[in-house]
Amino acid sequence: MAHQHxxxxxxxxxxxxxxxxxxxxxxQPEIGQLSFEERLALLVxxxxxxxxxxxxxxxxxxxxxxxxxxxxxxxxxxxRGIDRSYLTSxxxxxxxxxxxxxxxxxPTGTGKTWLACALGNQACRQGHSVRYFRVPRLFEQLRIAHxxxxxxxxxxxxxxxxxxxxxxxxxxxxxxxxxxxxMEVIEDRNGLSSTLIASQLPVESWHEYIGEATLADAILDRxxxxxxxxxxxxDSMRKxxxxxxxx
Numbered sequence: 001m002a003h004q005h006x007x008x009x010x011x012x013x014x015x016x017x018x019x020x021x022x023x024x025x026x027x028q029p030e031i032g033q034l035s036f037e038e039r040l041a042l043l044v045x046x047x048x049x050x051x052x053x054x055x056x057x058x059x060x061x062x063x064x065x066x067x068x069x070x071x072x073x074x075x076x077x078x079x080r081g082i083d084r085s086y087l088t089s090x091x092x093x094x095x096x097x098x099x100x101x102x103x104x105x106x107p108t109g110t111g112k113t114w115l116a117c118a119l120g121n122q123a124c125r126q127g128h129s130v131r132y133f134r135v136p137r138l139f140e141q142l143r144i145a146h147x148x149x150x151x152x153x154x155x156x157x158x159x160x161x162x163x164x165x166x167x168x169x170x171x172x173x174x175x176x177x178x179x180x181x182x183m184e185v186i187e188d189r190n191g192l193s194s195t196l197i198a199s200q201l202p203v204e205s206w207h208e209y210i211g212e213a214t215l216a217d218a219i220l221d222r223x224x225x226x227x228x229x230x231x232x233x234x235d236s237m238r239k240x241x242x243x244x245x246x247x
Contacts, residue, residue: 017050018043056124063130066167069118080110081233090119093126095194095228096163102196103203103224106232112198115230116165119196128162135169142181159188163196170201170209179215190222203229 003026010019021043025031031039071091076084095102102119104112120130133141145151158164164185174182189195201209203224210216 015047017047020050021046055127059124059127059129060121063120063124063132065117065120065130065132065165066134067114067117069114069121071118071122074115074118075111078111079234080106081231087115087230090228090230091122093123093128096123096126096128099191099194101194101223101227102230103227104196104198104230104232105202106200107234108200110232110234112200112232113167115232116167116196116198120163120165123163129160130163130165131158131161132165132167134167136171138166139178139181143177146177155184155188158185159192161193163194164189165196165198167198169197169199170206174209174211176212179210179212179219182210183215183219186219186222195223197223202231 003022007019007022010016010022025039025042034042074082074087076082090102104115106112117132120132123130141154142151145154186195199206206220207213207216210219
């Protein structure tokens with residue numbers, strides 16, 4: 001009865017991990033062989049693990065990554081021109097800590113979105129806040145935000161995200177309002193947080209994609225200064241998958 005009272009008190013204090021760990025300990029007769037300090041240390045460890053898992057779940061939910069991908073499953077066998085040591089260094093996340101950007105480019109099907117999501121997943125595991133957007137969808141949300149009064153709130157969310165992933169960059173020409181919005185997003189984040197761009201267009205074509213010379217110069221100067229680049233090449237991995245699929 002006293003044990004149950006303690007467990008309830010732990011839950012009241014929002015020490016859910018410790019409460020669950022104590023319940024588990026009480027079901028193990030051999031736990032009595034441990035000292036009080038050892039049992040307490042186990043309870044504290046379980047509470048920390050519980051909180052870490054809860055935080056990771058929140059970060060992944062907020063990130064809204066398009067694909068379920070993780071860096072441990074990166075395929076280095078497919079010939080995409082990936083330097084394994086370079087990509088491994090990116091998974092360590094130092095570029096995010098240094099507020100640097102990353103540009104992943106390459107033909108359709110070479111795994112740009114998957115790699116972007118894998119790095120986003122890794123960033124969440126390292127405790128960073130992440131948001132994933134397809135660029136056309138982001139511009140649509142910004143357009144709506146201008147009309148319903150939520151623009152400032154959305155821009156604040158974008159500015160305060162540690163890693164912003166912009167996928168399908170260069171799919172369609174930008175309008176004047178979209179260029180202005182993009183400039184504001186990039187300017188708010190410049191030097192303060194990291195942006196990952198995934199695009200079929202090579203970096204050399206981005207100026208033409210943005211369209212207006214003055215804004216293009218300003219946006220690209222902020223995006224590409226000290227940015228990491230990961231150019232992919234080769235055939236579509238989807239074609240390879242279809243060949244392996246007997247159906």
